[in-house]
Amino acid sequence: MSRKIRILISKPGLDGHDRGAKYIARALKDAGYEVIYMGIRQSPEAIVKTAIQEDVDFVGLSLLSGAHNELFPEVVRLLREQGANDVIVFGGGVIPQEDISYLKEQGIEAVFTPGTPIQKVIEFIETNKERVLH
Amino acid sequence: MDKKSLIEQQKEKWENTTLKKVLQKFPEQKESFSTSSWLPVERLYLPRQMSEEEYLERIGFPGEYPFTRGVQPTMYRGRFWTMRQYAGFGTAEESNQRYKYLLSQGQTGLSVAFDLPTQIGYDSDDPRSVGEVGKVGVAIDSLEDMEILFRGIPLDKVSTSMTINAPAAVLLAFYIAVAQKQGVAKEQLRGTIQNDILKEYIARGTYIFPPKPSLRLITNIFEYCSKEVPKWNTISISGYHIREAGSTAAQEVAFTLADGIEYVKAAIKVGLDVDQFAGRLSFFFNAHNDLFEEIAKFRAARRIWAKIMKEKFQAKKEKSMMLRFHTQTGGSTLTAQQPDNNIVRVTIQTLAAVLGGTQSLHTNSRDEALGLPTEDSVRIALRTQQIVAYESGVTNTVDPLAGSYFIENLTDKIEEEVLKYLNKIETMGGMVQAIENGYVQKEIQDAAYKYQQEIEKGDRVVVGVNKFTVEQEKPKEILRVNPLLRKVQSEKLMKLRKNRNNQEVDKALQALREGARDESVNLMPLILDAAKAYATLGEICNVLRDEFGEYRESIVL
Amino acid sequence: MIGKLVNGIIHGETRSIARAISWIENDVPQKEELIDALFEHTGRAQILGITGPPGSGKSSLLDRIIEQERKRDKKIAVLAIDPSSPFTGGAILGDRLRMQKHTVDAGVFIRSMASRGHLGGVAGATSDSVKVLDAAGFDLIVIETIGVGQTEIEVMNIADLVMLVLVPGLGDEIQALKAGVMEIGDIFVVNKADKEEANRLKAEIEYVLHLKTEDEKGVKNPIFMTSATENTGIEELVNGLHEYMQRMGENGTLRERRRRRVTLELKKIITAKIEAHVHKFLETGNNLDVWIDQILRKKTSPYKLINEKVIQILKELKEK
Known part of the structure; x- marks a missing residue:
């Protein structure tokens, strides 16, 4: 049995700054994960549909426009509504410190702000992957 | 065999004596040095043999072909660059206040930031606008919002730059309509619309339509403005976002000029005369931290563009060959860590832009890696420009770094790199093709990946991020946009749709629809009619979406 | 657990379908039991393979085919295969980006699949995953191969028929034609037909097909000219696809192929x-x-x- 971790990387909302999302996608691939890259301007609904079809273990959301408080929690809500309780959601982007605790309350388990080394993201995935083994 | 010059002979001697002794005791910090974009940098640059003819051909005089030394003969001795801070957030009322404040602080031009729904042609009440209304700029849904945005600002006195691309024609129409209500004629309006769709496909993402109809809208604007709004800069061909996406300095210039070539080709193809529109083309570049590389980049860009316009497109007017550009300091160079350090970065970048001969400049605020800038931060950013202008003395002579052995060498080197790219893109069948193939995006992403990997490995130092870090940082004050803004705008829209003459709106939209179907029609007057009837931005764009279809991202890595 | 999953799949429930494919990909011990339980529900779907060199626009063409088939109310599933890195085992799966307008359509299921070291243009899990999708009631199941070239013949052994997508101007079309990829195609598509040289490519394909030994039943391989970006030629292609499948059913080719597959x-x-x-x-x-x-x-x-x-x-x- 060869279990592979699958991760969806996407940008909800309308902002097109995908340098960070693309970097993360590529770096996670290099770390040995299977990354489904969805690109920019995705609705929470489309992200959740994709996460379910792809049966991913993690969903990574990137946003720089400031719409994170509205859009990140909506992704978590729709995932849970559609029974995907085991998918772990994390986020990144220009996110003020004071919003992070709110996002965590809403089920976004980690938030990576600019300048975070990729190793931190990998550590997060490694320490949490046992929870999504299925 | 050529005889070694005296300088070369002396250099060899120096290397074998003075240098050798020191290197044995004190080796250099690294084995090799390079610019931020990986161009190799030598230990020492020496005068290069250059004939007088070559000087005149490649460097010349400011205000004359090939404009290497600048586009005006007096540069900042005549007038400083336009200090133009990109601003806008929340409602039209709030942004109007910010503009008035900036003008009162000595800013000399306006630069409007629109929110993402506006940039993508959605009304605030569109479901896709959730969370985004008023966030990265001001929300403009109709002419009504635009009237509020410029209330009390005389449009014949200021020049206004608008960062708007896919729906540029619509926002320009709103602007013209506001001016007319103020009693200002179209012919008097000065300003710029970004209107550069190709870089949206490459790097910025706020596209709506596929390339073909997008290029039609752009050439429609060229044609309309050349007759009706002659002082308006109809496009700002932008490398800024390409660089932000992680390109090298040379790629920034290469891809921007390649976009420019595509626009010129498109305009010529629809029958415009090159000298009729080329003088209104403007450019927009980034300024990063590597001071000399950036200065050389600007100088090289001017020289290459002049040559392209003259030789490839047979432009006759000098104005058509001039690369005039706006600069913004590099957003991606700012750090969320120890944000005050960003003031220093912005200062270096300001110097790069000014020594590179920019026509206007936006300086970033220190807190932009954290969120929207506060008023304090915006003021410091503007003061940075003012200090460089009034106190540093670098403005007292034209192109002060010309003749620096290093700068001239670097200028040549960047030119060489750029020409390699331009040739490659040409053989691919032009920039649209190169973008559709994903070639351009891939080149940028590879550079971005390499750059980030160097930071991760510590090979590239970013102060405060991977070196000289501090443990705990106290949270900074940031500006918040009213989260209920979408509701406010939606109610405004509801009222508008009730109170306007809807028959007139429908008629104007129908005319636009029919115009869109006929490629020979210039859509600008039709869009202006719809704008004046208070059709909303979303309504106008939806008609065009129906007719033109929508572009979708298709290239990954 | 398996009973619930099987039940979910035969009712077309997305989460169950997706999870079952993960089981197959991860080669879990319950896999065989699952497939056996689903087996009686399989055999209805049409299975199409799409292959062709990188840059031929397979995904964009597929996007248009889905659009057409949806107009005819067909339920469609796609397995899009991308390569895994031989060094790290990681993969970036991005084909679905080109089909994103169907993301929220309940009648379309798209699954990206990494090859995980399997050679031949598909993944080791592809064949069994097709069975899951078949049992789930999709009318058409499309396998999009990696698209790196000559070695991608395995799709022949999974699909009912294979569509080979070629484009003018890639420079390697002649080589591809010579290298025997032509043998695996039932239907040929010259995509980006709005380009110059498209007609020349068509003529070349016709020539090579002419050399090809007669098909078992003497069926002529059709060639279609399409442009995914301009949305032209798609309806003709989809009609041709259905006609071809019908003929395969009538003349026994389909039965033979399915027998060979088993x-x-x-x-x-x-x-x-x-x-x-x-x-x-x-x-x-x-x-x-x-x-x-x-x-x-x-x-x-x-x-x-x-x-x-x-x-x-x-x-x-x-x-x-």
């Missing part, structure tokens, strides 16, 4: 299972070393030993 699959899986057991047997303890020594010291002769061991392996298998 044959190959049986041979492959039986061999693989026995081989896995043999490897385990050989690698247990230091068996192998002992036998090698026995042979080198002339204590036994090779075939005597080999035959003894084969009987031993077969006995063990039987007990299992």
Whole structure:
């Protein structure tokens, strides 16, 4: 049995700054994960549909426009509504410190702000992957 | 065999004596040095043999072909660059206040930031606008919002730059309509619309339509403005976002000029005369931290563009060959860590832009890696420009770094790199093709990946991020946009749709629809009619979406 | 657990379908039971393979085909295969980006699949995943191969028919035609037909097809000219696809292909299972070393030993 971790990387909302999302996608691939890259301007609904079809273990959301408080929690809500309780959601982007605790309350388990080394993201995935083994 | 010059002979001697002794005791910090974009940098640059003819051909005089030394003969001795801070957030009322404040602080031009729904042609009440209304700029849904945005600002006195691309024609129409209500004629309006769709496909993402109809809208604007709004800069061909996406300095210039070539080709193809529109083309570049590389980049860009316009497109007017550009300091160079350090970065970048001969400049605020800038931060950013202008003395002579052995060498080197790219893109069948193939995006992403990997490995130092870090940082004050803004705008829209003459709106939209179907029609007057009837931005764009279809991202890595 | 999953799949429930494919990809022990339970529900879907060189626009064309089929109210599933890195095992799966306008359509299911070291243009899990999608009631199942070239013939053994997508101007079309990829195509598409040289490519394909030995039933391979970006030629292509499938049904080709598919699959899986057991047997303890020594010291002769061991392996298998 060869279990592979699958991760969806996407940008909800309308902002097109995908340098960070693309970097993360590529770096996670290099770390040995299977990354489904969805690109920019995705609705929470489309992200959740994709996460379910792809049966991913993690969903990574990137946003720089400031719409994170509205859009990140909506992704978590729709995932849970559609029974995907085991998918772990994390986020990144220009996110003020004071919003992070709110996002965590809403089920976004980690938030990576600019300048975070990729190793931190990998550590997060490694320490949490046992929870999504299925 | 050529005889070694005296300088070369002396250099060899120096290397074998003075240098050798020191290197044995004190080796250099690294084995090799390079610019931020990986161009190799030598230990020492020496005068290069250059004939007088070559000087005149490649460097010349400011205000004359090939404009290497600048586009005006007096540069900042005549007038400083336009200090133009990109601003806008929340409602039209709030942004109007910010503009008035900036003008009162000595800013000399306006630069409007629109929110993402506006940039993508959605009304605030569109479901896709959730969370985004008023966030990265001001929300403009109709002419009504635009009237509020410029209330009390005389449009014949200021020049206004608008960062708007896919729906540029619509926002320009709103602007013209506001001016007319103020009693200002179209012919008097000065300003710029970004209107550069190709870089949206490459790097910025706020596209709506596929390339073909997008290029039609752009050439429609060229044609309309050349007759009706002659002082308006109809496009700002932008490398800024390409660089932000992680390109090298040379790629920034290469891809921007390649976009420019595509626009010129498109305009010529629809029958415009090159000298009729080329003088209104403007450019927009980034300024990063590597001071000399950036200065050389600007100088090289001017020289290459002049040559392209003259030789490839047979432009006759000098104005058509001039690369005039706006600069913004590099957003991606700012750090969320120890944000005050960003003031220093912005200062270096300001110097790069000014020594590179920019026509206007936006300086970033220190807190932009954290969120929207506060008023304090915006003021410091503007003061940075003012200090460089009034106190540093670098403005007292034209192109002060010309003749620096290093700068001239670097200028040549960047030119060489750029020409390699331009040739490659040409053989691919032009920039649209190169973008559709994903070639351009891939080149940028590879550079971005390499750059980030160097930071991760510590090979590239970013102060405060991977070196000289501090443990705990106290949270900074940031500006918040009213989260209920979408509701406010939606109610405004509801009222508008009730109170306007809807028959007139429908008629104007129908005319636009029919115009869109006929490629020979210039859509600008039709869009202006719809704008004046208070059709909303979303309504106008939806008609065009129906007719033109929508572009979708298709290239990954 | 399996009962619930099977039930979910045959009712077309997305989460169950997706999870079942993960089971297959991860080769979980319950996989065989799952497939056996689903088996009676399979056999209705049409299975189409799409292959072609990188840059031929397979995904964009597929996007348009989905659009057409949705107009005809067909339910469609796509398995889009991308390569795994041979160094890290990681992969970036991005084909669905080009089909994103169907993301929220409940009648379309798209799954990205990494090859995970499997050669031949598809993943090891592709064949069984097709069975899951078939049982889930999709009318058309499309397998989009990696698209790197000549070695991608395995899709032939999974799909009912294969569409080969070519484009003018890639420079390598002649080579591709010579290298035998042509053999696997039933239907040929010249995509980006708005480009110059598209007609020349068509003529070249016609020429090579002319050389091709007659199809089992003398069926002519159709060539279609499309442009995914301009949305032209798609309706004709989809009509042609259906006609071709119908003909395959009528003249017995489909039956033969499905029989061949089962044959190959049986041979492959039986061999693989026995081989896995043999490897385990050989690698247990230091068996192998002992036998090698026995042979080198002339204590036994090779075939005597080999035959003894084969009987031993077969006995063990039987007990299992």
